[in-house]
Amino acid sequence: MTRDIPLTVQRRPQTDPWYVRYTLVGLTLGIVGLLVVVPLANVFGNAFADGVEAYLGYLFGDADTRHAIFLTLMVAPVAVALNTLFGIAAAYTIARFRFRGRTLLTTLIDLPFSVSPVVAGLVFVLLFGLGTPLGGWLRGHGYQVIFAPPVLVLVTAFVTFPFVARELIPVLEANGPEEEIAARSLGANGWQMFWRVTLPNIKWGLLYGIILCNARAMGEFGAIYVVSGRIAGQTDTVPLRIEKLFQGINDRDQTAAFAVASLLTMLALVTLVLKVAVERKLRAEQTKKHE
Amino acid sequence: MNTASRRVLPGFGLGLGYTMLYLSLLVLIPLAAAAVKAADLSLAEFWAAVWHPRAVAAYTLTFTASLTAAAINLVLGVVVAWTLVRYEFPFKRLVDALVDVPFALPTAVAGLVYASLYVQDGWLGQFLVPLGFEAAYTRTGIVLVLVFTGFPFVVRTVQPVLEEMDAETEEAAAVLGASRWQTFRRVILPNLIPPALTGFTLAFARSIGEYGSVMFISGNKQYETEIAPRLIFARLEAFEYKEAAAIAVVLLVASFTLLIAVNVLERWSRRHDP
Numbered sequence: 001m002t003r004d005i006p007l008t009v010q011r012r013p014q015t016d017p018w019y020v021r022y023t024l025v026g027l028t029l030g031i032v033g034l035l036v037v038v039p040l041a042n043v044f045g046n047a048f049a050d051g052v053e054a055y056l057g058y059l060f061g062d063a064d065t066r067h068a069i070f071l072t073l074m075v076a077p078v079a080v081a082l083n084t085l086f087g088i089a090a091a092y093t094i095a096r097f098r099f100r101g102r103t104l105l106t107t108l109i110d111l112p113f114s115v116s117p118v119v120a121g122l123v124f125v126l127l128f129g130l131g132t133p134l135g136g137w138l139r140g141h142g143y144q145v146i147f148a149p150p151v152l153v154l155v156t157a158f159v160t161f162p163f164v165a166r167e168l169i170p171v172l173e174a175n176g177p178e179e180e181i182a183a184r185s186l187g188a189n190g191w192q193m194f195w196r197v198t199l200p201n202i203k204w205g206l207l208y209g210i211i212l213c214n215a216r217a218m219g220e221f222g223a224i225y226v227v228s229g230r231i232a233g234q235t236d237t238v239p240l241r242i243e244k245l246f247q248g249i250n251d252r253d254q255t256a257a258f259a260v261a262s263l264l265t266m267l268a269l270v271t272l273v274l275k276v277a278v279e280r281k282l283r284a285e286q287t288k289k290h291e
Numbered sequence: 292m293n294t295a296s297r298r299v300l301p302g303f304g305l306g307l308g309y310t311m312l313y314l315s316l317l318v319l320i321p322l323a324a325a326a327v328k329a330a331d332l333s334l335a336e337f338w339a340a341v342w343h344p345r346a347v348a349a350y351t352l353t354f355t356a357s358l359t360a361a362a363i364n365l366v367l368g369v370v371v372a373w374t375l376v377r378y379e380f381p382f383k384r385l386v387d388a389l390v391d392v393p394f395a396l397p398t399a400v401a402g403l404v405y406a407s408l409y410v411q412d413g414w415l416g417q418f419l420v421p422l423g424f425e426a427a428y429t430r431t432g433i434v435l436v437l438v439f440t441g442f443p444f445v446v447r448t449v450q451p452v453l454e455e456m457d458a459e460t461e462e463a464a465a466v467l468g469a470s471r472w473q474t475f476r477r478v479i480l481p482n483l484i485p486p487a488l489t490g491f492t493l494a495f496a497r498s499i500g501e502y503g504s505v506m507f508i509s510g511n512k513q514y515e516t517e518i519a520p521r522l523i524f525a526r527l528e529a530f531e532y533k534e535a536a537a538i539a540v541v542l543l544v545a546s547f548t549l550l551i552a553v554n555v556l557e558r559w560s561r562r563h564d565p
Contacts (some may be wrong), residue, residue, distance in 0.1 A: 021378050028374040031367050036392045039404040086313045093306035114546040116500025118520035119539045123325040181299050190301035219397025221503030239399035261400045268395040276388055
């Protein structure tokens with residue numbers, strides 16, 4: 001290597017000596033390979049260990065597993081819908097208006113992220129548990145909340161609470177209120193402005209938030225583990241079903257655990273592909289705006 | 292956008308009202324109710340629950356395992372972020388996308404797969420167990436799975452800072468006669484420390500609360516591989532609600548402290564911004 005003083009502007013990536021570059025690239029491939037790629041391959045390798053037919057049997061031949069899939073498909077969308085509605089309202093309020101307590105509100109929205117899922121579950125047990133006043137009152141009126149789907153929706157909404165709002169606030173702030181003010185001055189009423197101007201402008205950010213929120217909602221384990229009572233065929237969601245199969249003693253159960261886990265792994269991979277696609281769209285839109 | 296916009300744009304009352312209502316019902320009131328419950332304990336009872344030897348063993352394990360995993364992630368994260376920003380290599384975009392897998396993959400799947408990889412007849416265990424590296428049902432396994440769940444944090448905090456670093460500063464250092472190593476130590480490294488520490492703290496905070504992945508690989512043996520969230524669950528199963536709440540308070544205080552630390556670190560890393 002010569003150590004000439006560069007006369008022209010060099011491309012940065014080439015300035016490190018080759019042995020440094022090769023070592024670091026090798027390390028990176030090794031780290032990502034061992035930490036991420038091998039586990040992903042392991043999920044599918046184990047799931048299909050008994051062949052495709054057995055794989056489908058593990059997924060759809062078992063009544064408890066079928067019910068777990070059904071329950072997850074019911075609970076997660078409700079929680080995501082609740083958080084989406086909230087996320088839009090909160091992001092619009094925070095990005096478009098200045099008011100006292102605005103910073104505090106932003107911090108409070110992030111609060112559920114710093115609460116351990118088990119603690120989140122505990123909070124709802126303390127609130128709705130059978131021995132508590134509220135839990136006892138609800139039960140007396142015929143409403144079963146704890147150990148039943150309603151509390152699964154509540155804890156799932158709690159742990160995924162910030163996702164949509166957090167994605168939308170920066171998108172709305174980057175867009176600015178000019179188009180909305182224009183719509184108002186041209187005579188649009190509030191809802192017309194919202195449906196025709198605000199919502200179309202944030203649609204990619206919104207989609208991104210919903211995707212992330214959904215992935216987390218369908219995969220939630222700790223909080224649901226605490227509040228659900230883990231009743232097979234009744235309150236077991238897909239992640240809990242995986243745990244139960246994993247605890248099973250025979251080899252069939254182990255393979256079945258991986259078959260069910262492969263569903264959530266595919267969900268994660270689809271989420272990542274969508275995330276990359278939406279991020280690209282978002283960036284393209286932002287550069288278009290700035291031109 | 293200013294105070295005037297409230298007169299021009301509609302929806303302030305509805306937006307703020309709905310936000311506050313939903314936030315209160317789902318987050319603030321439940322958290323407050325739990326705090327009231329924990330306050331049912333007298334100070335002596337609270338203290339006894341918090342300092343129970345089994346609880347102390349659980350926090351010690353949770354904090355040391357989380358700290359170790361975050362420290363490992365600090366090193367791995369800086370290496371990966373540096374490589375992804377500075378060098379070109381095949382499949383770079385794919386590798387970049389794969390970094391996010393631990394965020395997207397449900398923790399139950401992570402726990403399941405890590406538990407199976409490192410057992411004696413697992414894909415990696417068959418080579419590692421004969422060498423004396425036992426991860427399944429040990430503390431090593433807990434650290435390993437926490438390295439996985441916390442992996443993206445440091446990469447994603449350091450990456451944008453490296454991308455924005457302008458080539459001119461480095462060139463100036465080179466023109467003034469600094470070697471590559473001197474440039475790295477004096478020019479690049481000082482800029483990397485704040486975001487790397489932010490990522491470290493985020494990974495640490497995440498690990499303290501982690502439950503799903505750990506319970507698969509740890510075996511949950513009292514005093515040995517039982518983490519603090521698992522102990523909360525064990526107390527709940529025994530209907531010792533107040534004791535569970537007391538341990539939860541300890542975890543909450545720890546994670547709020549770390550949240551504040553992250554905010555301070557972020558302010559520090561932006562200290563030169565206008």
